[in-house]
Amino acid sequence: MPGTAATLLDTSALIEFLRGNERVREVIGAGNCYICVTTFAELANYAMRVGTEIATITERVEKICTTIYVDKGISEFAGRLNFERKKINKDWGMMDSFVLAASRLYGFRILTKDMDFKDLENVEMI
Numbered sequence: 196m197p198g199t200a201a202t203l204l205d206t207s208a209l210i211e212f213l214r215g216n217e218r219v220r221e222v223i224g225a226g227n228c229y230i231c232v233t234t235f236a237e238l239a240n241y242a243m244r245v246g247t248e249i250a251t252i253t254e255r256v257e258k259i260c261t262t263i264y265v266d267k268g269i270s271e272f273a274g275r276l277n278f279e280r281k282k283i284n285k286d287w288g289m290m291d292s293f294v295l296a297a298s299r300l301y302g303f304r305i306l307t308k309d310m311d312f313k314d315l316e317n318v319e320m321i
Contacts, residue, residue, distance in 0.1 A: 201227045202319075203263070203298045205291070206237040207308035209256055211321060218321050222306055223259050229303060230260040233293040263297045272296040280311075287311055 202222055204212070209230070212219040222228065235253060242249040263269075276299075277292035291311055298305045298317065305318045312318045 201229060201301070201303045202306050203229045203231065203294060203301075203303035204234075204260060205231075205294045205305060205307040205309055205312070206234050206241070208306040208321060209234065209238060209260075210241055211308055212259075213252065213255070216321060219306065222319075228260045229263050229297075229301070230256060231294050231297045232262050232264050233290055237290060263301065265293060265297075269293065269296050269300060272300060283314070284311055 204219070204222075208216075208219050208222075212223060235256075238252050238256065239249045242252045265273075270293075273289065273292040273296040276295050277287065277289050280287040280292065280295070288311070291309065294305060294307075295312075295315070297303065303317075305312060305315075306321060307318060308321050310320075313320055
């Protein structure tokens with residue numbers, strides 16, 4: 196798997212990419228970008244909200260990121276992280292826990308606009 200220079204983009208970073216955010220474009224341009232498969236659910240929801248075909252967004256994201264698939268280990272780790280993060284932030288969501296679990300298991304940094312991640316290490320806020 197990739198080294199420490201790898202970046203896991205969460206949904207908010209991908210939406211910023213779709214909107215033309217320059218910082219996200221720089222990170223993606225540098226390569227070695229990943230997405231947790233669960234993020235596709237949030238992207239589908241976003242597509243529906245903005246009236247865009249889901250496949251249009253999915254295909255674009257798949258061209259720029261390698262997908263990390265959820266297995267039992269990531270799922271169990273996400274559950275534990277979710278339990279702990281809820282003690283700190285009652286609004287923390289399970290989808291965020293999957294992103295955090297994947298990033299920690301693979302040593303990725305997270306690129307996000309989601310303020311729920313602001314207190315965590317190895318996170319770049321945009």
